[in-house]
Amino acid sequence: MIMLISRSGRQNQRYENGRRLIAGCIPYRFKADQSNHDKCVQSLEVLVVKSQKSDRVLFPKGGWEKDETVEDAARREAMEEAGVEGLVETQLGIWTFNSKGSKGGERVAHVFPLKVTNLQDHWPEKEFRERRWVSVEDARKRCKHPWMSKALDQLIMRERERHGMAFN
Template structure:
């Protein structure tokens, strides 16, 4: 689903700036992020490998080459999940349902002598905005899990992606998706069969009236 937001309303979708509310723990800046994902719509997919049926959304980096998942500072007036939702909307222009935490990682900045603690969450995308705060400075691309592993520039985000694909809850959710897909397909077949039967009866009645 792509949501159209008027350019006049984009002003209400503004990225937070400044670090007055930034959280730190033992000198390490606290950051949170999301892996936005969706299920592919198609028939030619493996029924055994979750990654074959997932697409994830990556964004371009503002400060260098490469791609990554949306992430940013966790601030004092919000929970981790609220921060993850906010950063994902600001940087990637999507909204959805945040799942359970994928994990926590400690890492050092590639460009500064700064240490961080990062938390990552999965986000099942339900809304994709046409306009969003950082649309002029970032690109967003849907791609396969395999492609995302190749282009993602952060090792800890790659680990988070692997956890998303391999976690039991992901397997369970995918199972529900497949079951629903089969049920809908069965319902459509029954509906088509009933429709064909009704049309056939109507045709026979019409012929009988002619005679």
């Protein structure tokens, strides 16, 4: 059996002007919506994970380390926190926020869409985090961080432009 563990420690973390650099992603997929009996419509779903410290839901994110690209860091965080693999697409944006965690301080988050291709049954943080597919509407209601909501809005806008349709 392979032991799955998350990276830990701060010695390899990237910083810029005293701010910790974060990489994250919004895992997503399209699901056929059969509720409209006239035609099959695709609905956009995103994967959220439960915070380790509260009942809040988040998109996978974490420290960007010196030995990886920002895309690799986003991919790693998706696997560690949510047990998903997929295609990292063009960055949605960069957001600055203040962390309320024990270390506090300002963070700079680079956020990417991750089109999910594989869900693992076991992942490093499975014992600590629940993952759940939710509608865009549900994600917007449950996401407590304004910068994550803005990243979600960017993903929705990009997918509307790409597919020429609205998503719930």
